[in-house]
Amino acid sequence: MKIALINPSIPQSLKKENLGLAYLAACLEADGHKTRIIDEIAGEDIDAGLDDFAPDIAGISFMTMYAPRAYALAKRIRTDRGLPIVFGGTHPTAMPEEAIEHGDCVIRGEAEWVFPQAITDNRLEGIIEASPPDDLDALPEPRRDRMAMDVYADAGEELCGFNYRTLGVITSRGCPFRCEYCINSQRETQLRFHSADRVIEEIQYLVDRYDIQSIAFYDELMATHIDRFREICEKLIESGLNRLKWECQVHARRIRPDMTKLMKRAGCLQVNIGFESGSQRLLDRMQKDCTVEINEAAARMVREADIRVRGSFIVGTPGETEKDVQLTEQFIKRAQIDFASVHYLTPYPGTALYEQFKGDIQRAGISWDRFTAGDPDTFNCNPSMSQEEQKRQFLRLSSRMAFRNYSWSEMARRAMQNPRHALHVVSNMI
Ligand code: B12
Ligand code: SF4
Structure with a gap:
């Protein structure tokens, strides 16, 4: 067929x-x-x-x-x-x-x-x-050659302000956490892994065939199985593939100083952590299974290993007040997050959050194309704040934080790369 x-x-x-x-x-x-x-x-x-x-x-x-x-x-x-x-x-x-x-x-x-x-x-x-x-590992290697990989490799993937030829690799599937806004809150599949050898083989293939300079690990979370993750890092070092730059998602609970040092040696440039909020009440509400203190310690350990911290944050959690948004802003400053990306809480189908609001979403007839996680007009999950106020808080935090810890020269370079976006950010800051 x-x-x-x-x-x-x-x-x-x-x-x-x-x-x-x-x-x-x-x-x-x-x-x-x-x-x-x-x-x-x-x-x-x-x-x-x-x-x-x-x-x-x-x-x-x-x-x-x-x-x-x-x-x-x-x-x-x-x-x-x-x-x-x-x-x-x-x-x-x-x-x-x-x-x-x-x-x-x-x-x-x-x-x-x-x-x-x-x-x-x-x-x-x-x-x-x-x-x-x-x-x-029983799966055959994905047929990347069936796609125009050069388009993706050259898409201008930005890692810490630099554009590298980058392609993705998936080393595991699933996640042991159950955050309520994520599909893992409802998914029953087990956490599964490719072996370290298979991961290295795939990366070597991407180097040989597509001449990549950087890897984006698409795993929902890396380092869920610490020994296997350590093995991947060690094999990257042994094989010389640590000349590639890479980034990955890690849960704050999994960060350890010995691991971050090894990650640095293995080529890691940036760790993405879903901190989500500076308010413990909201972390508990979203079933984050983490504390503000653990989040802060994780950011410190990553920074101390000379790896950049990209933090993801959410505005719009049910029960969030202006004070909570301030706590998030204070957290971003205190933890010295290098790059904060702020999302507007979006109740995606397949999540526990969606189950709470599906009646309202269906009644409002909201078109699925508005479920972009960056559109504060899509749906307000938070009865504690009016839609307008929540939107104002989101735009303020996202624009104020987006460039917080960049140097002026870095900001100028980014603004030149994307002048329209820069104008948009500046207009929201004013
Ligand atoms: C890697 C990833 C990304 C990558 C790459 C996405 C890509 N091109 O695949 C990047 C970083 C770009 C990304 C971005 C976003 N992502 Co994303 N992402 C993921 C992640 C972590 C893994 C996806 C993956 O590769 N899985 C492994 C592969 C093997 O599985 P798969 O893609 O699902 O495919 C399998 C099946 O679905 C099925 N299948 C897939 N297609 C088809 C087709 C047919 C015909 C059949 C029969 C079967 C089939 O078989 C496949 C093989 O097993 C998932 C989490 C997850 N568990 O899915 C979130 C996830 C898909 N992302 C999500 C979201 C929300 C986003 C963003 C909107 C986030 C944002 N804040 O901006 C953006 C939107 C991107 C855009 N504008 O286009 C949500 C989607 C929720 C939803 N209901 O749609 C997820 C589920 C995470 C979550 N919050 O729960 N994402
Ligand atoms: S840690 Fe990340 S991938 Fe895992 S359930 Fe939470 S949001 Fe989803």
């Missing part, structure tokens, strides 16, 4: 490769199928791709904010070409009943084994529950 795997694009799309599709392509091909990833984000034209490839099945992958685009595409492909439509990815997994209205089949969850099997069994219809792969 010929299966087209479609990656739709919207104006807010970030130029980051969809590795889920590359894993699927590898497994479908291992089963004897032909695949083509038609990647609108990389600039490919979907109709031209379908004309050229003439597939038997069209699979479409999407997150929530892509849903209207994915459904419109599905309608067109069904009407014009009569192809069966299979949906997968975060949004169809969270909202299968909605998605199935627009297609023939929805596969929920990690579909590497189930998608090829459903084709073999000729049962690509309705809602299918995938059983996620237990052994990640």
